[in-house]
Amino acid sequence: MSLETEIxxxxxxxxxxxxxxxxxxxxxxxxxxxxLTGTKYACGEGECGACTVKVDGIxxxxxxxxxVDCDGREVVTIEGLKTPDGMNAMQQAxxxxxxxxxxxxxxxxxxxxxxxxxxxxxxxxxxxxxxxxGNLCRCTGYTKVLDAVESVVEKKCCGRR
Amino acid sequence: xxxxxxxxSIEKKSLIGQRVKKPDAPDKATGKTRYINDMVLPQMLIGKxxxxxxxxxxxxxxxxxxxxxxxxxxxxxxxxxxAGLKFGFVRDNVPLKEKVLCEHDEIAAVAAETEEIALKALxxxxxxxxxxxxxxxxxxxxxxxxxxxxxxxxxxxxxxxEFKHGDLAAAEATSDFIADNVFRPHxxxxxxxxTSCAIADFDSNGKLTIWTQxxxxxxxxxxxxxxxxxxxxxxxxIQPPVGGAFGSKLDVYPYEPIAALLARKTGRPVxxxxxxxxxxxxxxxxxxxxxHMRTGCxxxxxxxxxxxxxxxxxxxxxxxxPTIPVIMMRTTxxxxxxxxxxxxxxxxxxxxxxxGSFRGYGNVQTTFATAQQMDILADQVDMDPLAFHIKNAQKxxxxxxxxxxxxxxxxxxxxxxxxRTSDYSRKRKEYAAERGKPxxxxxxxxxxxxxxxxxxxxxxxxxxxxxxxxxxxxARVTVITGASExxxxxxxVINLIVSEELGVPLEHVTIVNNDSDIAPWDVGVxxxxxxxxxxxxxxxxxxxxxxxxxxxxxxxxxxxxxTLELRGGSVVRDQCGTPLIxxxxxxxxxxxxxxxxxxMVTDYYEPNSEPEGADHISNHxxxxxxxxxxxxxxVDTLTGEIKVDRITSAQxxxxxxxxxxxxxxxxxxxxxxxxYALSENMQLERGLLKNxxxxxxxxxxxxxxxxxxxxxxxxxxxxxxxGAKGVSELPTIVIAPAIANALFNATGVRIFNPPLSPEKxxxxxxxxxxxxx
Numbered sequence: 029m030s031l032e033t034e035i036x037x038x039x040x041x042x043x044x045x046x047x048x049x050x051x052x053x054x055x056x057x058x059x060x061x062x063x064l065t066g067t068k069y070a071c072g073e074g075e076c077g078a079c080t081v082k083v084d085g086i087x088x089x090x091x092x093x094x095x096v097d098c099d100g101r102e103v104v105t106i107e108g109l110k111t112p113d114g115m116n117a118m119q120q121a122x123x124x125x126x127x128x129x130x131x132x133x134x135x136x137x138x139x140x141x142x143x144x145x146x147x148x149x150x151x152x153x154x155x156x157x158x159x160x161x162g163n164l165c166r167c168t169g170y171t172k173v174l175d176a177v178e179s180v181v182e183k184k185c186c187g188r189r
Numbered sequence: 190x191x192x193x194x195x196x197x198s199i200e201k202k203s204l205i206g207q208r209v210k211k212p213d214a215p216d217k218a219t220g221k222t223r224y225i226n227d228m229v230l231p232q233m234l235i236g237k238x239x240x241x242x243x244x245x246x247x248x249x250x251x252x253x254x255x256x257x258x259x260x261x262x263x264x265x266x267x268x269x270x271x272a273g274l275k276f277g278f279v280r281d282n283v284p285l286k287e288k289v290l291c292e293h294d295e296i297a298a299v300a301a302e303t304e305e306i307a308l309k310a311l312x313x314x315x316x317x318x319x320x321x322x323x324x325x326x327x328x329x330x331x332x333x334x335x336x337x338x339x340x341x342x343x344x345x346x347x348x349x350x351e352f353k354h355g356d357l358a359a360a361e362a363t364s365d366f367i368a369d370n371v372f373r374p375h376x377x378x379x380x381x382x383x384t385s386c387a388i389a390d391f392d393s394n395g396k397l398t399i400w401t402q403x404x405x406x407x408x409x410x411x412x413x414x415x416x417x418x419x420x421x422x423x424x425x426x427i428q429p430p431v432g433g434a435f436g437s438k439l440d441v442y443p444y445e446p447i448a449a450l451l452a453r454k455t456g457r458p459v460x461x462x463x464x465x466x467x468x469x470x471x472x473x474x475x476x477x478x479x480x481h482m483r484t485g486c487x488x489x490x491x492x493x494x495x496x497x498x499x500x501x502x503x504x505x506x507x508x509x510x511p512t513i514p515v516i517m518m519r520t521t522x523x524x525x526x527x528x529x530x531x532x533x534x535x536x537x538x539x540x541x542x543x544x545g546s547f548r549g550y551g552n553v554q555t556t557f558a559t560a561q562q563m564d565i566l567a568d569q570v571d572m573d574p575l576a577f578h579i580k581n582a583q584k585x586x587x588x589x590x591x592x593x594x595x596x597x598x599x600x601x602x603x604x605x606x607x608x609r610t611s612d613y614s615r616k617r618k619e620y621a622a623e624r625g626k627p628x629x630x631x632x633x634x635x636x637x638x639x640x641x642x643x644x645x646x647x648x649x650x651x652x653x654x655x656x657x658x659x660x661x662x663x664a665r666v667t668v669i670t671g672a673s674e675x676x677x678x679x680x681x682v683i684n685l686i687v688s689e690e691l692g693v694p695l696e697h698v699t700i701v702n703n704d705s706d707i708a709p710w711d712v713g714v715x716x717x718x719x720x721x722x723x724x725x726x727x728x729x730x731x732x733x734x735x736x737x738x739x740x741x742x743x744x745x746x747x748x749x750x751x752t753l754e755l756r757g758g759s760v761v762r763d764q765c766g767t768p769l770i771x772x773x774x775x776x777x778x779x780x781x782x783x784x785x786x787x788x789m790v791t792d793y794y795e796p797n798s799e800p801e802g803a804d805h806i807s808n809h810x811x812x813x814x815x816x817x818x819x820x821x822x823x824v825d826t827l828t829g830e831i832k833v834d835r836i837t838s839a840q841x842x843x844x845x846x847x848x849x850x851x852x853x854x855x856x857x858x859x860x861x862x863x864x865y866a867l868s869e870n871m872q873l874e875r876g877l878l879k880n881x882x883x884x885x886x887x888x889x890x891x892x893x894x895x896x897x898x899x900x901x902x903x904x905x906x907x908x909x910x911x912g913a914k915g916v917s918e919l920p921t922i923v924i925a926p927a928i929a930n931a932l933f934n935a936t937g938v939r940i941f942n943p944p945l946s947p948e949k950x951x952x953x954x955x956x957x958x959x960x961x962x
Contacts, residue, residue, distance in 0.1 A: 066220015130676025131217030
């Protein structure tokens with residue numbers, strides 16, 4: 029068995045401590061050690077984006093990041109996007125616009141979409157297309173995903189005005 | 190009985206054609222949905238499979254002793270543990286092999302306490318192989334000199350199909366033009382985002398429970414049973430949420446009986462789950478084929494005949510792939526008015542991966558041929574392709590040579606709509622005129638259409654569905670249905686129909702459809718059948734429940750049932766909408782009266798269609814529909830890259846049921862078609878897959894998705910629920926030939942072997958330029 033180490037980090041706003049093998053990836057830790065199965069395995073080599081999580085405010089493929097590298101950081105998964113009132117604006121927009129079919133890629137897709145709009149509140153449709161290039165979906169053709177993202181941008185912009 | 194009327198009248202509002210959300214979307218959007226891939230059972234072991242990694246070989250010896258000794262390993266199985274457990278369409282497959290016939294042949298399987306231990310155990314299995322010469326194309330495989338892969342199949346011949354109609358020689362003699370081309374549709378695979386997974390567990394009475402991704406739970410039992418040597422009745426199929434299917438889960442694949450064999454051996458639940466690489470190597474493909482097609486026409490553009498001589502790469506085993514001629518011949522004989530037809534198809538065993546069914550089943554390949562030949566012939570007779578298509582388009586009431594009855598046929602309207610809204614005819618002329626002029630980037634526009642079954646397909650003895658519907662004391666409705674949900678959205682359609690019929694809110698409907706011990710028979714999610722078949726089943730069941738409720742209301746209220754309706758959770762007077770009693774109150778009164786009754790109805794719906802039959806002359810679907818796509822592209826003539834700028838589609842949907850779901854199915858179908866047309870390709874070299882990853886097997890991504898303009902034409906199908914037809918395969922079917930025709934318009938080159946990758950396009954343009962010099 030491989031060497032294990034203890035790490036402490038913030039997960040969806042709560043402090044956690046976990047003992048993980050040094051070879052373990054963040055995706056495996058989330059799913060198998062911490063029981064957060066919202067984050068998905070679909071390729072394991074950073075090509076599909078289904079395992080996208082936010083670490084210290086930046087989205088990345090959790091299948092490529094070692095679990096030990098979470099030590100001292102702030103990690104947010106799809107389960108952490110929910111607000112006390114329910115789904116966050118991006119999650120709700122995906123539901124309302126019919127962007128979810130089988131849904132397997134959606135946790136990663138929503139994490140990335142939420143990040144893109146957070147970074148750029150006036151994100152255009154073309155920018156959203158490029159920003160979601162690393163998130164593969166086999167069901168939707170991305171059209172309703174982009175509709176959902178656009179609707180969130182519109183709401184945010186209108187709210188500001 | 191006097192009723193106090195306090196509420197205002199409730200207006201009649203129809204949900205048909207409205208936008209209804211998928212009920213499972215919130216859990217999926219929040220990461221709460223427990224997919225089969227996420228499931229863990231107490232005591233569960235992890236199963237892993239050792240693949241051969243070579244295309245054709247004898248197994249000289251296999252030593253599993255070191256693997257068995259590894260701590261944490263509970264069972265190791267090899268081919269001898271599965272000897273005689275033949276399964277598959279022609280019983281030519283076994284869960285674990287004693288001889289290698291393709292790269293992904295399952296040689297051994299391990300059940301261990303963790304995935305890590307299971308993988309280590311696989312490494313400890315020593316297999317000595319003696320490689321044999323292989324067969325890697327059907328053209329080689331049918332030669333007498335080719336290695337014979339199977340004792341019982343001389344000349345490597347697997348399935349054969351034929352259909353003939355009319356006097357071919359006479360038709361050829363009257364033809365002024367004949368398009369004659371060989372098309373080579375290639376190997377692609379489904380790429381479900383959730384990798385293949387099954388969990389098996391036997392109880393102490395010997396009954397198997399299998400959690401699977403299957404999209405056909407009832408026939409699945411029949412197909413799985415021989416792979417385990419048990420009876421179908423001893424199998425319970427549970428379908429947790431799945432990460433896509435697209436036809437890939439319409440058969441039993443070896444990992445499923447392997448999970449069950451490991452579970453039986455260990456007495457514990459066993460989960461077999463694929464890595465992405467396993468998924469690429471060991472999943473079914475879309476059927477690859479070589480199609481020699483000829484279509485003739487007269488100088489005035491009238492089609493005279495069509496022939497297709499098809500060779501299918503069967504691969505090593507026979508799943509649904511080599512049965513696609515059933516649909517290929519319908520397209521060959523029914524895509525436009527074709528008076529004379531000669532179709533034959535022969536499948537040849539090879540040492541390549543084998544094909545299953547895949548959205549568009551056989552029609553993706555055939556339409557790639559027929560729709561290009563329509564364009565080729567239009568060019569030869571010098572007609573605008575639109576006019577050529579309309580001249581040969583069938584009309585409502587026509588019957589094809591195979592007796593497909595086109596009761597409502599709006600092909601011409603689809604053609605005119607797609608062409609008009611994309612300004613097809615003008616742009617086509619303009620771009621063709623630009624073709625020979627200098628300039629690196631060329632624009633092109635292409636039109637293609639197809640026909641597909643849209644009311645089920647009676648390839649089994651039954652194409653029916655069972656439905657159980659109950660309305661409880663709180664006016665909550667439960668629909669227990671055979672219709673599986675694989676992401677396509679039948680859940681929203683069922684909710685919509687129940688709400689439409691019984692006047693209850695959408696969120697008061699619960700669907701139970703994931704357990705074969707509970708839900709009644711259905712043939713499965715395939716053939717664009719589910720909205721049509723399950724939609725009819727649900728509506729019939731709901732109407733039975735409504736009749737029972739209104740009869741009780743008549744008794745209680747003293748008003749004739751025919752004058753009453755269910756609306757807004759109440760019984761109302763149909764004419765004025767005046768509410769008379771709340772539905773839940775009425776249901777409780779029905780329940781607790783002197784002669785108590787519960788509202789629980791059953792229904793079995795069998796569509797009005799005929800079994801396919803051995804001669805293939807039957808009206809095998811209760812409806813047919815057409816779609817037309819116009820693709821607008823920009824070609825970089827230097828690099829060969831095709832950018833799809835815009836797709837305009839016009840499809841006969843019968844009637845829109847859930848507009849949001851319909852759009853979603855169309856958009857997603859187009860995306861799969863775009864991948865097939867432009868980039869997806871399993872690179873097989875001597876039976877070995879060279880690109881088993883998303884880096885090298887290129888799916889369409891968000892930036893490549895063109896603008897879409899979708900027109901849904903409502904032909905109002907007499908047999909469909911509210912007039913609806915099945916919809917979900919046509920968008921995938923029509924896209925590749927539309928792009929191929931656009932490529933010709935832009936550059937004057939044609940490509941008959943998809944995908945239309947930059948290398949192929951650049952080479953073809955270069956060769957054309959050389960010839961013209």
